[in-house]
Amino acid sequence: MDLHEIDLNLLVVFNQLLMERRVSGAAETLGLTQPAVSNALARLRKLLGDELFLRTPGGMVPTPRAQLLAQPVADALALLHGAMNQRISFDPLTSQRSFNIGMSDIGEIYFLPTLMDALKTQAPQVRLSTVRNSAVNLSDAMSAGQVDLALGLLPQLKAGFLQRRLFPQGYVCVFRKGHALDFGSNSKRRITLAEFVAADHVVVEAVGTGHGRVDEALQRRGIKRMVRLRVPHFVAVGHILAGTDMIATLPQRLAEKIVEPFGLVWVKHPAPLPDTAITLFWHARYHQDPANQWLRELIFGMFAR
Known part of the structure; x- marks a missing residue:
């Protein structure tokens, strides 16, 4: 039967x-x-x-x-x-849940130190793993529950996804202290568009994120740079800038994190670049999941501006 x-x-x-x-x-x-x-x-x-x-x-x-x-x-x-x-519940103090979060290396630099410090007291047994947004089909992975949340500039996450904006992201110019464009702490701390164009540049392509919009914005305005080096991620930029005379166009929050450790300087960008929104994403299937809700609220409470 x-x-x-x-x-x-x-x-x-x-x-x-x-x-x-x-x-x-x-x-x-x-x-x-x-x-x-x-x-x-x-x-x-x-x-x-x-x-x-x-x-x-x-x-x-x-x-x-x-x-x-x-x-x-x-x-x-x-x-x-x-x-x-049964009522599904989530107790962060006792949970041993492992979360997977999609983010770029910028996200790891900016979010993880603060987030891990909060988890130490609020969810001492919870574990995190990060997933590169370009390393998986992020939309499919989140739909299947393999990735719980995603953070960043991710225009590809549309139908089926919910989101909360965390903060606007501007772009700045970054170079080493003592660079020819470093005017010192008591000076104008600005560079002209002509000086920007004349410099040698390192460009981060960051596939799988929306940061390529910066290059598109510069191209639309007819601003051409001497690109001496292209790299696929942001994590090495601090080392590169510290040891060369190249400059880079970087997200301001990343610049604020790396200038001190690498002996760098950031100044306002001479080109009128639009701000972008850094956003927290999750799939609609997990909107009511208590664990997902808890982590979303934690991240939003710490980083939303």
């Missing part, structure tokens, strides 16, 4: 008859009429090829086949009832 042949309601009636031993009692408890209970029992008898209950002056007595089914049916119904009625 296949499970698809059995109406679950018949098993509910069977289980209640085992406890009540009377059709009238089972009907009253289940909120059914006596004919309805009798009809359900008749269907189950036919399906299983057994009388299941025999009428006696003391009530309905289960047959050996019914006794054999009694405990497995009761256990199965209890398991289903618990599963259907």
Whole structure:
């Protein structure tokens, strides 16, 4: 016999008859009429090829086949009832959940130190893993629950995704202290567009993010740079700028994080570049998931401006 042949309601009636031993009692408890209970029992008898209950002056007595089914049916119904009625909860203090977050190397530099420090006290056993937005099909991975959240400038996440804006992101020029464009702390701390164009540049291509819009904006304005070096990510830029006379156009929040460790300077960009929005994304399938909700609120509370 296949499970698809059995109406679950018949098993509910069977289980209640085992406890009540009377059709009238089972009907009253289940909120059914006596004919309805009798009809359900008749269907189950036919399906299983057994009388299941025999009428006696003391009530309905289960047959050996019914006794054999009694405990497995009761256990199965209890398991289903618990599963259907349980409230999914998330306790960060005791959870050992592992979260996967899509972010770039900028995100790791900017978000992770603060986030990990907060987790140390608020969720001491929770673990994080980061996933490069360009290393996976981020949309599919988030839809499948393989990546819980994504942070950054991610224009490809559209249909099926929810989002909350964290902060606007501007761009600045960055170079080493002592560079020919470094005018010192008491001077104008600005460079002209001509000086920007004349400099040697390192450009970060950052596939899988929206940072390529900077290059598009410069090209639309006819601003041409002498690009001496192209790299696929931001993480090495601090080292490169510290040891060369090249300059770079970088997100301001990244610049603020790296200037001190690498002995760099950042100044306002001479080109009128538009701000971009750094956003927190999650898939609609996990909008009500308590663990996902908790991490979203934590990140939003710490980084939203």
